[in-house]
Amino acid sequence: MKILKTLSILLVMALAVPAQAQTVDEILNNYFENTGGADAWNNLESLEMTAMANAQGMEIPVTMIQTKEGKMLLKINFQGQEIVQQAYDGETMWSTNFMTQQPEKADAETTANMKLQTKDFPSPFLNYKEKGFTVELLGEEVKEGTDCYKIKLTQEPRMVDGKEVPNVSFYYFEKENFVPIMSEVEIPSGPMAGQMSVSTMSDYQEVDGLYFPFDMGMGGQAIMIKDIKLNPDLDDSMFVFPGDADGEEGED
Numbered sequence: 001m002k003i004l005k006t007l008s009i010l011l012v013m014a015l016a017v018p019a020q021a022q023t024v025d026e027i028l029n030n031y032f033e034n035t036g037g038a039d040a041w042n043n044l045e046s047l048e049m050t051a052m053a054n055a056q057g058m059e060i061p062v063t064m065i066q067t068k069e070g071k072m073l074l075k076i077n078f079q080g081q082e083i084v085q086q087a088y089d090g091e092t093m094w095s096t097n098f099m100t101q102q103p104e105k106a107d108a109e110t111t112a113n114m115k116l117q118t119k120d121f122p123s124p125f126l127n128y129k130e131k132g133f134t135v136e137l138l139g140e141e142v143k144e145g146t147d148c149y150k151i152k153l154t155q156e157p158r159m160v161d162g163k164e165v166p167n168v169s170f171y172y173f174e175k176e177n178f179v180p181i182m183s184e185v186e187i188p189s190g191p192m193a194g195q196m197s198v199s200t201m202s203d204y205q206e207v208d209g210l211y212f213p214f215d216m217g218m219g220g221q222a223i224m225i226k227d228i229k230l231n232p233d234l235d236d237s238m239f240v241f242p243g244d245a246d247g248e249e250g251e252d
Helices: 002-020 024-034 038-042 108-120
Strands: 046-055 058-067 072-078 081-088 093-096 103-105 134-143 146-160 163-174 180-186 196-207 210-218 221-230
Touching (some): 024 134, 024 146, 081 108, 093 108, 108 146
Antiparallel strands (some): 058 072, 093 103, 180 196, 210 221
16 A cells, blocks of 8 residues: 555656746747747847836936847937937947037947847847857746746856956746746946846737837836837938948047
């Protein structure tokens, strides 16, 4: 009888484990499958997001454009004036100085770190092995009252104040639909150095077959997505430093 009881327990355990266990690749495969399919994500060449950011009670229109080849543009409309907060044409990163309203090129370190981020489009988890990233399933946690898988993402090291530092972030994928609802990354420098910067993602909606979060929070700042366009017609000159676009040499 004891032998039969032991065999029964082992059988139940054997049947239960496959139903409960999830590998990190299974979780990521489910994520891409549930949000449109890996092929559709791989075929995405560019996207344009328009949003409304809430900064200290003030609503600020935001537009962000990203391309598969690494170009990006982030601009805001502040008191009726359009300001480029970040732009990158694949080689040069620049922004608008709020005081002088003149375009300025970023330093070499900031530009190098931006170049690393180009691999994040449209998701750092898409083809992560080919990108040289590693992922690790750390277990399960409850976030925002939701059961989640916690995944550690390790990307290429960044440069901070002339030193190479690890580039590690943590993502929480909810267990029902396998979509990320939160991410955490350690702030590497400044007065908040060592603390975790938290981003949240919710209200996933379909856009031409792919699903995106339309309600986000970054560092405590709420961002509501208003519209997303996939593969829009783009003028490459919008990414280029104005002096270079005019055929002039800009200042570093």
